[in-house]
Amino acid sequence: MKSNINASDLTRPGIIEYVTFPALPDIQDYEIINALEITDAVLNNIDGFIHRYCSQQDDGFWAETVFWRDREAAESGLKVFLADPRSQSLLQLIDSQNVVIRYSEVFAGNAGLSI
Numbered sequence: 001m002k003s004n005i006n007a008s009d010l011t012r013p014g015i016i017e018y019v020t021f022p023a024l025p026d027i028q029d030y031e032i033i034n035a036l037e038i039t040d041a042v043l044n045n046i047d048g049f050i051h052r053y054c055s056q057q058d059d060g061f062w063a064e065t066v067f068w069r070d071r072e073a074a075e076s077g078l079k080v081f082l083a084d085p086r087s088q089s090l091l092q093l094i095d096s097q098n099v100v101i102r103y104s105e106v107f108a109g110n111a112g113l114s115i
Helices: 029-043 071-083 085-091
Strands: 015-021 049-056 062-068 100-105
Touching (some): 029 085, 062 071, 071 085, 071 100
Antiparallel strands (some): 015 062, 015 100, 049 062
């Protein structure tokens, strides 16, 4: 099912990336928060990136909700993010064996998207 997202309107997300991860033992919440802020600069320079929200779940896992222009931008953006040295500030704090990444296509929402 394809969405009718206007390709010229880059503020409308076409894909949402959900990333959940636990911190390594003995890592404090403020360390994760500081590292997430550092990686904002990485994401802000990736083509197709729109916005990111970060939260902590009831089970202690962290959750990132990242909005991308389209699936291609999300997948290539992840590669750029992982390769950027500034991302190590976050990656060294998380249990990489328990990271889960999922993608959803946006069909409707307050931004006026429709199928």
